[in-house]
Amino acid sequence: MPDLPRPQRLTVDAGQVRRLVAAQFPQWAGLPVRPVARGGWDNFTFHLGDALVARLPSAAEYALAVGKEHRWLPELAPRLPLPIPAPLAAGRPGAGYPFEWSVYPWLPGEPATADGIADAVGFALDLAGFLAALQGIDAADGPQPGLHNWFRGGGLDTYAGSVERALTVLDGQIDTALARDIWKTALDASWDGVDRWFHGDMAAGNLLLGNGRLAAVIDFGTCGVGDPSCDTAIAWTLLTAEGRKAFRERLSLDEATWARGRGWALWKTLITCAQSADAEPRRVLGQIFAEYSGEAG
Incomplete structure (x- = not known):
């Protein structure tokens, strides 16, 4: 099998996330946006207030997982003994960001x-x-x-x-x-x-x-x-x-x-x-x- 591709990661900042949220989810437009500490590599993760997070894939290959997560995580969650992420909303490209993205509840820990x-x-x-x-x-x-x-x-x-x-x-x-x-x-x-x-x-x-x-x-x-x-x-x-x-x-x-x-x-x-x-x-x-x-x- 040939080598896997090397993802071309982009950058995302809090202002871009604010614009995406305001345009697509106005009910959350007033929530403060700040990066999650140790937010990961495959996705840029931002707090939306204290109870939500926005999760934006950092490359096209990572964006392939967004639809899968929205399809399957709600089915897996009730069958598991511990909390897992449960997608609340699916975002679209916009504000200069090219991929689908997600809003999730914040899981403490x-x-x-x-x-x-x-x-x-x-x-x-x-x-x-x-x-x-x-x-x-x-x-x-x-x-x-x-x-x-x-x-x-x-x-x-x-x-x-x-x-x-x-x-x-x-x-x-x-x-x-x-x-x-x-x-x-x-x-x-x-x-x-x-x-x-x-x-x-x-x-x-x-x-x-x-x-x-x-x-x-x-x-x-x-x-x-x-x-x-x-x-x-x-x-x-x-x-x-x-x-x-x-x-x-x-x-x-x-x-x-x-x-x-x-x-x-x-x-x-x-x-x-x-x-x-x-x-x-x-x-x-x-x-x-x-x-x-x-x-x-």
């Missing part, structure tokens, strides 16, 4: 961090319970892997080129032979072919904490139906060794699914390490290497 989680095993079990409920929803007619979600739910071979480029950059800095072995194991691990719902971007920033517990799951732009192993990458990128064990047991994950999930975690971590000298992705890579080698993670 703080993005998950290892230090902010009160009970590592309890958090892992709550997260696994959420994913079990999501995977249990009827997947018929759900969105198949595609550019709208960067082929999450499809084969890991989509990302082979980016993995190889990262390994080239990291040669001499990490154990590239071990990384290639882990990657090959993931590629060789078969999927049963049964479509299941997945979130697609189980990352700390999309998991909100309230009083140290998992309180909400946000940003379903990469959701779809297919192989849900992409959602298990969080076991290595955020969970502790004890939490990872509880997470796997709660979801009853077999060796093949676990291997594919490890592959998703490896892909994301390698490209992050290749682009940054930060210590955190190197720590995660160490977790992946150690767990694969049978050591304590």
